[in-house]
Amino acid sequence: SQKIEQNSEALNIQEGKTATLTCNYTNYSPAYLQWYRQDPGRGPVFLLLIRENEKEKRKERLKVTFDTTLKQSLFHITASQPADSATYLCALESEGSYIPTFGRGTSLIVHP
Amino acid sequence: GAVVSQHPSRVICKSGTSVKIECRSLDFQATTMFWYRQFPKQSLMLMATSNEGSKATYEQGVEKDKFLINHASLTLSTLTVTSAHPEDSSFYICSARSPRTSTDTQYFGPGTRLTVL
Numbered sequence: 001s002q003k004i005e006q007n008s009e010a011l012n013i014q015e016g017k018t019a020t021l022t023c024n025y026t027n028y029s030p031a032y033l034q035w036y037r038q039d040p041g042r043g044p045v046f047l048l049l050i051r052e053n054e055k056e057k058r059k060e061r062l063k064v065t066f067d068t069t070l071k072q073s074l075f076h077i078t079a080s081q082p083a084d085s086a087t088y089l090c091a092l093e094s095e096g097s098y099i100p101t102f103g104r105g106t107s108l109i110v111h112p
Numbered sequence: 113g114a115v116v117s118q119h120p121s122r123v124i125c126k127s128g129t130s131v132k133i134e135c136r137s138l139d140f141q142a143t144t145m146f147w148y149r150q151f152p153k154q155s156l157m158l159m160a161t162s163n164e165g166s167k168a169t170y171e172q173g174v175e176k177d178k179f180l181i182n183h184a185s186l187t188l189s190t191l192t193v194t195s196a197h198p199e200d201s202s203f204y205i206c207s208a209r210s211p212r213t214s215t216d217t218q219y220f221g222p223g224t225r226l227t228v229l
Contacts, residue, residue, distance in 0.1 A: 043220035102155040
């Protein structure tokens with residue numbers, strides 16, 4: 001069965017450092033991979049989408065990589081700030097599906 | 113970006129009552145909306161896909177008679193939890209796709225926290 005794995009342990013880092021979150025998947029050939037941010041008691045907020053034929057995408061302090069051979073995506077936040085503390089979800093979507101499947105998310109805590 | 117609202121944000125009800133949750137796309141028309149449920153520290157689980165003017169498509173294991181979905185207009189979908197029980201307590205989130213964005217991304221509402229006593 002399709003499986004999306006995100007580290008269930010919280011990632012604690014110091015302000016100013018680069019945070020790197022991992023999303024691994026099995027039994028899946030996604031056409032798109034998305035990253036969302038979710039704050040406690042709130043709905044997810046879309047951050048970035050990367051397509052299967054793209055290796056890397058950037059948006060301001062965010063960078064996403066997509067390795068379809070390793071079946072892995074890495075999500076980087078450079079110069080992290082305490083305001084970046086949240087849970088980050090990855091979501092995979094097949095071509096023509098229009099319905100992404102979400103991972104459980106990884107909590108990021110940036111300490112001042 | 114596209115804005116999706118939900119109402120109420122929080123509801124507490126007695127067991128056996130019905131609760132209606134509204135989801136609105138505020139600045140775009142959404143022919144399709146999605147309803148998710150999320151338990152603490154769990155991923156979002158899709159419950160159903162709501163299509164304007166037609167019946168909703170429910171995911172396997174979701175009782176359509178318990179979770180009534182109505183998509184009456186291009187900007188409004190409602191989820192009614194009928195005869196709610198404590199095990200229905202959860203965080204319910206709707207989303208809609210904005211046709212204006214090239215990425216065809218889903219935009220989520222802020223969620224509704226349902227607590228059934």
